Amino acid sequence: MEIRILRNFIVVVQEEGVTAAADVLRISQPALSRQIKELEHEVGASLFVRGNRSRSLELTDEGRLLYRRAREIVELADRTKSEIAAGERIEGDVHIAAAQSVVMRTVGRAATRLRECHPDIRIRLHDGFGADIVEWLNNGLADFGVLVQPTDMSRYDHLVLPGGDEVGVLMRDDDPLASHDAIRARDLQGVPLIMPQGALNRREYSGWFGRYGRNLNIVGTMNLSYNASRFVQEGYGCALGYGGIVDMSAGSGLCFRPLDPLLHGSLSMAWKKDQTLTPAAAAFLETLRDVVAREEDVEGRTDGSV
Numbered sequence: 001m002e003i004r005i006l007r008n009f010i011v012v013v014q015e016e017g018v019t020a021a022a023d024v025l026r027i028s029q030p031a032l033s034r035q036i037k038e039l040e041h042e043v044g045a046s047l048f049v050r051g052n053r054s055r056s057l058e059l060t061d062e063g064r065l066l067y068r069r070a071r072e073i074v075e076l077a078d079r080t081k082s083e084i085a086a087g088e089r090i091e092g093d094v095h096i097a098a099a100q101s102v103v104m105r106t107v108g109r110a111a112t113r114l115r116e117c118h119p120d121i122r123i124r125l126h127d128g129f130g131a132d133i134v135e136w137l138n139n140g141l142a143d144f145g146v147l148v149q150p151t152d153m154s155r156y157d158h159l160v161l162p163g164g165d166e167v168g169v170l171m172r173d174d175d176p177l178a179s180h181d182a183i184r185a186r187d188l189q190g191v192p193l194i195m196p197q198g199a200l201n202r203r204e205y206s207g208w209f210g211r212y213g214r215n216l217n218i219v220g221t222m223n224l225s226y227n228a229s230r231f232v233q234e235g236y237g238c239a240l241g242y243g244g245i246v247d248m249s250a251g252s253g254l255c256f257r258p259l260d261p262l263l264h265g266s267l268s269m270a271w272k273k274d275q276t277l278t279p280a281a282a283a284f285l286e287t288l289r290d291v292v293a294r295e296e297d298v299e300g301r302t303d304g305s306v
Contacts, residue, residue: 003073003074003077005039006070006074007026007296008021009067009070010074011025011068012014018057036279045062046060046062046063047060048060048063049069074243075141076139076140076141079095092122092279094121094122094124094143094284097136097144097146098128098145100225100242101148102244102245103163103165103267106295107146107269108123110287111284114283114284117287123284127224129224130148132148133146134222137270137272142247143275143284144268146270147270148198149265150204153268155273156270157272157273158268158271159285160266161292162296164178164266165243166242166258167242167243167258167259168241168256168258169188169259170180170225170228170232170239170240170241170243170246171238172232172254177238177257178255178257181196182260183257183259183260185208188209189216190217191217191238192237192238193239194239194240195216195239197221200218200221205263208259223243226245226246229246232254238270242265243271
């Protein structure tokens, strides 16, 4: 399976047709059609639905799978070529797959310091949630992943990021719960709730809800907070999640109330145990370790620790 053919297949999908893709690729339409047929023969399956009268091509299930894997293969090939070309020079891309979190400020500080020492290193951020991040890490598409705990970390080395996110409820500022200083489990009985899908899968908040968790009115799930906040603004429900992520400035119509008793999320920067870090990724990790150590030292002195 040639990388060149996979690249052309990706363009056909993205341009929604062989003719348009041939124009982009500057090759003849018959030649590109022949490549696609040869690719189908090689994988032993039809990649596009034949007889579709719409103007755009429609992928089969096998075609969707190949498109997804082809993008991964091409990206890995490009990264490998770039890393080999860089040799021992401290340059290139560092790919970080991350959940939305205020602790990304620590990662941002490390990236800023890294750029001062190595201006030819670029940080590539990939926003995602637990399952996506784990897949990117396992497939080698990300050098690092910011994972919400608890997560099975047996396959990874990791560095705990300081601080952690305060868990609470995002609501409209005219919601009756907005008059509370904090939200207790019993306050959420009957309240339409949008819950983080990963937290539901891990039963992350079951201990906090206790007996009040039996009859929750869960009206939706989310992976990232921004879109959920738009639903909250429109009155669809309240969203349980981390504070400090979405805009709650004056005029936003939103407010956030922490849980009582307090609950904080913990996050770790993870990387595969068996993966050799590129010089750029190794430099980033060294810088991040230094930033985390400094922040923990400041926090310890602020708490009165010796």
